[in-house]
Amino acid sequence: MKGKYSQFRAMMAITKGSLRAIFRSPSAVIFSIAFPLIFILVFGFIGGGSRVSITVAFDRQTDTTNPLYPAIRSIAGINVSPKSAEELQEDLEKGRITAVINISKTGLENPPYRISLTSSEATNPQNIQVLQSILNAVIAGINQRTYTNIQTIAVLNNNVKKIPGRVYRTIDFILPGQLGFSLLSAGVFGVAFLFFNLRQQLVLKRFYATPVRRSYIVLGEAISRVIFQMLTAVIIICVGHFIFKFTLVHGLTTFAEIMLLSFIALVLFMGFGFIVSSVAKNESAIPPFANLVTLPQFLLAGTFFSIEAFPTWLQPICRVLPLTHFNTAMRNIAFEGATLASCWKELGVLGIWTVVVYAIAFRTFKWE
Known part of the structure; x- marks a missing residue:
C-alpha cells in the first residue's frame, strides 16, 4: 500500500x-x-571614516545674542540638532553629530567672543577641520562687514575637547x-x-x-x-x-x-x-x-x-x-x-x- x-x-x-x-x-x-x-x-x-553631512548642536550655555549665532545657523551645509543635552551627549558619543558649539563672552574688547568645540573620537577628524574652516569663514565675513583689520569679533579655540566614542x-x-x-x-x-x-x-x-x-x-x-x-x-x-x-x-x-x-x-x-x-x-x-x-x-x-x-x-x-x-x-x-x-x-x-x-x-x- x-x-x-x-x-x-x-x-x-x-x-x-x-x-x-x-x-x-x-x-x-x-x-x-x-x-x-x-x-x-x-x-x-x-576612506576610513568620512561622514555624509555635518550635523552640529549648540551648547546650552551658548550666547545667542551675538551675530555669530544666527550666521552659523543660516549656513546651508550645517544641520543644527534641536535635541536635549542628554540626547546630544549620546549622539556625540555615537558620532551622529560632528561637534557641540559653544559661543561665550571673553570679557575683553578684542575679541568679545570665543568659539569652542566639543567632539568625540567617533567623529571623522576631516569633518572637524571642515567645521573649523566654516566657522573661521563666518568670523572673517562678520569682521569684513563690521570690524577693522586689527579687531575681530571672535576667536576660534583650535583645541577641540574630545570625549570617548566609537570610531565611525x-x-x-x-x-x-x-x-x-x-x-x-x-x-x-x-x-x-x-x-x-x-x-x-x-x-x-x-x-x-x-x-x-x-x-x-x-x-x-x-x-x-x-x-x-x-x-x-x-x-x-x-x-x-x-x-x-x-x-x-x-x-x-x-x-x-x-x-x-x-x-x-x-x-x-x-x-x-x-x-x-x-x-x-x-x-x-x-x-x-x-x-x-x-x-x-x-x-x-x-x-x-x-x-x-x-x-x-x-x-x-x-x-x-x-x-x-x-x-x-x-x-x-x-x-x-x-x-x-x-x-x-x-x-x-x-x-x-x-x-x-x-x-x-x-x-x-x-x-x-
Missing part, C-alpha cells in the same frame, strides 16, 4: 531544484553578490545600504523574472498535473530565494567586517539580529516581485516596472548618501520608502547596538508595507 503523498517533500524538491538554478544564473550572482561587493570595496578603499567608518554607512541594494534587487528582479518565466514556459501548468498544492509550489520557489539571499547577506557582512572593520557592536548577537532583519525585508521585497511578474505582459516589460520600484529607493532611501543631504521637501518622501527603514534599522543595530525591539518604528513601517504589498500581490498574481 502506497504511503500518503508528502506535500512538504514535494515543496523541498522544488526548493532544491530552484536553488540550483539560481546558483547557475550569472545575473543572480552578479546583482546579488558582485555589485554590492564592488561598491563596498570602492567605498571601503576610498565609511563602511558603517555604506554596507547597510549595499545589503539593502542586494535584497531589493533580488527580491524584485529575481522573483519577477522567475515567476514570469515559469508561467510563460508552462512550468506552473505542468505542476497542476502533480498532487503538489499551489501554495507549496510558491513556498518552494520562495524558500530557495530566501536561502540564496541569506547566504549573500552573510558574505557581504563578513567581507565588510573582516576586511574593512564594519562594526558589529555585540558580535554574533548583532549579526543574528541583522540576519533576522534582512529576512523580514526580503519577504517584503519579494512581494514587489510577485506584483511585477503579474502586471508585466511580456519579459521586456519587467525591467521598466521593476525599476519603478527599485530605482527611487536606491537613490532616495539613504543607500549611498544620508537623506539629510536632500532638500527638505524631499525628505518626507524618503522616509516613506521601505528601504529607508531597513537601512536605518540596520545602522542602528550594527553601530549603535540597538535591538530589533528598539527599532519598532522601522519594523512597524516595514510591516505596514508588507501587508499592503501582499494584499496587492494576492489580487494580481496569475498562475497562467
